[in-house]
Amino acid sequence: MASVPGTRFSEDEKRRDADHISFLKHRRFRWLWVALLLSVVSILGYALIDQEPRPNGGSWYGYTLGTIGLLLIVWLSLLGIRKRRMSEGSWSLKAWTSAHVYLGLSLIVVGTLHTGFQIGWNVHTLAYALMMIVILSGIWGVYAYAALPRELSANRGTMTGGDMLDRIAEIDKKLESAAQPLDRACCDLVLDVLRQDVFHGSALSRLTNSYPGCATRKALAGISASGSDAEARVHELLTSRAEQLAQMRRYLRIRAMLEVWLFIHIPATIALLAALLAHVISVFYYW
């Protein structure tokens, strides 16, 4: 749809006027209030409605909570599509994220009440457990989103990831020529540095920022700063390389930390959807 002159302008003005607010505070915590309301109503219902013979997923109230929970889970998992599909319309991903976080948290209440606290070794509890894994990993994600961006920004300054790589490549060029006069042993140390992939390290190294096999560190230990002029020069270059590498590794670590929780959150969501399907089918089959 083409923008109608006038309406688009007022929309734009609203956007330019809008306060600058994070997803958690979006619209004065609108979705937090919705989630709280849902939770409180669910708890009150659970406490006040007389469920016979006992609170259970199979009572009418249990079904109600189950349906709400199911719909919520399906809708929450659609965020993955919403995020990637750039359709027109005045939706905002920030609003979706905000709702996703708070409504997702309310599932702790809705889901738990739906179980009627009947836990066992069955497909129903599997679904519940998976849901809790998804929610807990999500809480970790919210923490990461709230805490890490500052660190990421402070670490990178004005440099992009690509700039950091360029800088290392630049130092490497200088290292290569500066290392020419060194003796064999020192040369080998420098060669090891140049040969090692800048992304060297396991996933664990990436997350913990510990790189025991780092050739730059070894070379720094092996080439003396107080040796010949050439050695001192190489030492100096290695020091700046180590600093640059450290900045890049911090960058990679923070980026990884911002994403690693998704490696649990997303597969657990897929498993949850499958388990839910089994849960729903089995419930109706044995009804």
Next chain:
Amino acid sequence: MSDVFKVAIIGSGPAGMSAAGQAAKRGMSHILLEKTDHLSDTIFKYQKGKHVMATPSDLALRGGGYEEGVLAGMEFEEGTRERILGIWNKHCRIVDPSIPEPEHEVQDFEINTRLNAEVVGVEGQKGAFQIKLKDGDTIQAEAIILAIGTQGNPNLLRCPGADHPMITPQLDDPEDHVDKNVIVVGTGDAGIENALGLATDPALGNTVTILNRGTDFAKAKTKNATDLTSADEEGYLRIAYRTSPAEVRDGEMVVETETGQEVIPADMIITRIGSQPPRKFIESMGIEFTSEDRSAFPKLSPEFETTKEGVFVIGALAGYPLIKHCMNQGYDVIEYLATGEAVKPADEPLLEKVFENLPGNRSVDYWLELYRTQVDLFGGLSTLQMRELMLDSICSAFAPGEAIFRRDEPGSSLFAVAQGSVAVEVNPNDPSITVPIEQGSIFGEVGLVSGRRRGATVRAAEDVVVVELSRKAALKLIGSSPEAAEAVKRISIERQMLQLFGSGLTREDVQPLVDSAVTEEITAGKPVVTEGDTEDKDVFIVRFGSMRVEKGEGGHATFLGLIPAGNLFGEMGVIDGQPRMSTVRAAVKSEVIRIPGEAFLDLLAKKPQLRERARQIMDERRRSNEEIESQKSREDGTVDSFSGLAAFLFDEGMGEATDALLIDERLCIGCDNCEKACADSHEGLSRLDRETGKTFAYLHVPISCRHCEHPHCMTDCPPNAIQRGADGEVNINKDTCIGCGNCKSYCPYGVISMEPAPPEKPSFMSWLMFGTGPGPGEASYSWRKEHGDPNKAKKAVKCDMCAGIDGGPACVRACPTGAAIRVSPDKFLTLAKMTEDVEN
């Protein structure tokens, strides 16, 4: 010679060549006379290998088939100087060893050419002219076509010593000049090319200085301007900015600079400052000019006939410097002579379209004449110039009460009233208060000058016929005519005052202010008002650009606020009589209107309403300043970081932005969803680079268009493909973009990239379900290369603010955390907004 030619064509530039070619094709007896020993002296004197463009690009050349049954005109394609001259030499059967013969086959026109034939006089009447040549010969012709261009009389320096023999208006071959002190005057393309030719080969050992009256190179092509400035940086030559000639003496030139006079040694001075028609010679033939003005052109009929019957003038001398116009005119005149009927000019169908919405079903000529005679601004234009101007314009009629534009609409075009009158609603709260603008006058000039949104709604007061000149056409008109520039300036000052003080004032009230007002250009960072100053007692209006208000010294200055174009400042000191409370400096290159304080006080004394309004402005400012100052005394650093941020944002171009993307790094998780959404909302290319760009404190300014008030990218777009759209966005039309890259080099923020349109991606669902294609976001370069059409031309790509996309900018909509915001500086650069707590 006893032959009587049907037509004699004087001058062998594009216009003369085209006329001669057409005459030859028709078998009309003709002779082409050229003063020099080669064809097309202007093109011949271009530097070797120079590329000659076929301009204007949207005009049809009288190639084959414009009208059935009419012989096709001469062909012309852009190419190098050598290629074009080679073809023309062949047409005229001229052999010149310095110009290689064209490799492809060239039609032999058998043009009857005579070189070295300088015309010294013309006698006789239509049907029997005697053309006297310098070598004593006389040529007889029934009609004469003058296509001698304007190169004949280069402009002279306007200073003592302008006739000094070391001054030359042209440079044939830079390599003829070694170890010389050279001064080049004029920073158009010719001047820059000469300066570079002389300076950049160190073997020549020339010391070159090029004088620039201002600070920019508005008349030159981008590439030339950037080449010149980089040659200056690398030390090949010197650009003397804000410098103009004061006197030429033996071996030196005295120049006037900002700081006083300076003497530059000189062995040669090249003046590239344009030229005037060889008027005396033309007048001696009995041809009248449109005015006494030095830059006036001969009076011409629509068939290009002068006031001397039988003599026609075409080409640059007729006021048309562009090659395709010239060539079409040559064709048109020959056809007119051959058939006795006027050929419809090549732009006629285009003009019919321009006028088609006007009432009464009138002819193109009727409307051209109406506009020319009714609109004051167009008074000095010839019919031909009118045609050119109207081609770029929108002509429309409005019924009484209909809005022509509304307050706050984006718009930088200029309107002129040809019939009827319009009413300006000066008071946003009461539309019944209006100021009339009468027939012949202009409106919309404030938007044109300031680059900001319309300040008032303008409605037709009766049935009106108006013309809307595009920003480019309006600037060209103003640029080419000092009278037009002066008229627009005066009107815009008056209107800006009327608009500023709201209702209740009339033109008569502000007249003394307008009379005493002067405009001043202020370079970025230069103060207009200085804190503590007691001498300066003037008030100012920002004409274009914006001002930043600061208190305190240098690095520790406290930022108090931004004053956008169209606003008043400096009133406090005048009303109170106190020393200046703060420093006001230009945030970007700006222009202010300086009004003497006394005139302003006089007006205040007469108009209590205005006094009240000024008080209000003052109180608001004072309150806001006091608030910032009181925060400062809390010493928690808020105000200092606010000032630092403001300074940073100004460095990043916020002073001229209208809508810019910022990223709050306290919230940005680096997911690049903004970039992906941008690519997917457009044709698959991201118009923003999130991570690159500068950061200060928590604010990051990514590489993305700021939609400047006066967009740098528009400076020199040959097809005029860059426009401000209905939503205020600066948009590049990808259909008309020719991929020249001018906009990219003009943009100081690096937000334009040149890319071929990428191939279409498989749909999102097929990626999600089956993994086909590269997925959401911009596809990798290798994927685009592999799947794309290698012959697709590169075109300029930049942010269009998601114009036409429901929901608005995709980058903001797609940010999951609220880190991406788009702001306009006048709303964002306030203490409250910038120190807002977004924390969780």
